[in-house]
Amino acid sequence: MGSKKRVNNLIIVSDLHVGCQLGLCPPKGARLDEGGRYIPNKGQKKLWKYWKIFWEEWVPEVCKNEPFAVCLNGDAVDGVHHGSTHQWSHNLEDQHRAALEILQPVVEVCEGRYFHIRGTEAHAGISGVDEEKLAYTLGAISDASGRHARYELWWKADRGLAHIMHHIGTSGALHYESTAVMKELSEAYVEAGRWNKEPPTWLVRSHRHRCVEVRILTNAGFCTASVTAGWQLKTPFAYKVAGGRQTLPQIGGTLLRCGDEDLYTRHKIWTIDRPKEEACYVD
16 A cells, blocks of 8 residues: 555635624525524625635636645634624524535535634634534544644645634734734744744634735745635624725635645635715706
């Protein structure tokens, strides 16, 4: 028997927020505990269209039809948080069931090479308890402590090392959007040098729902730090925060790939059209 071959493609998606009326929802809706059914709205139908294109067209293309692994980088479900009312159910079992319906085919298409990272406690539960339950049910690969929903992932390709976590700082101004990302990458290199560890070639964060990437040249080639887009439309919270009020939602995911000659990232991003223009007239 030959030695096992390492997988060199990793697909990362995050921030599905299943359970939110503005998050990802199964195309036929979600069953409610009392026997009713939530039917997805127009925006959610658009999200599902992108979700299907992402997995059925983009992922096979960018992975060159090679095997790939998947990492769900936090906030798979929306939970019950901040006194909000825009969830389609405050029963976490309803949200959990819908998330399973969405993610089980993903686990199957990557042949079980599935990692799950804990997101924000407001969505994932205290200490990530709700995401741990979901990840366990999905059969996510566990870490050394036996957690199926872990806090971080160090992923190794033939060449290159990735460090993936959910959280990163945000900015209230778009011209500083890359500041926290560059800071995160610099801190990773300082910490690696301090303890004589291999630094990450790829550093990936989520949480902000906005894709941005910075690259720096090192002795070993370029290293990349990026933030993933999400799968949630603009929520009431986004309309009142600096840096989010005027921005259009970003939908999509990220590839980390070790190719024959280079290490790189690719991002697939969609947005949603802004509201239509209104006009008033007089006779």
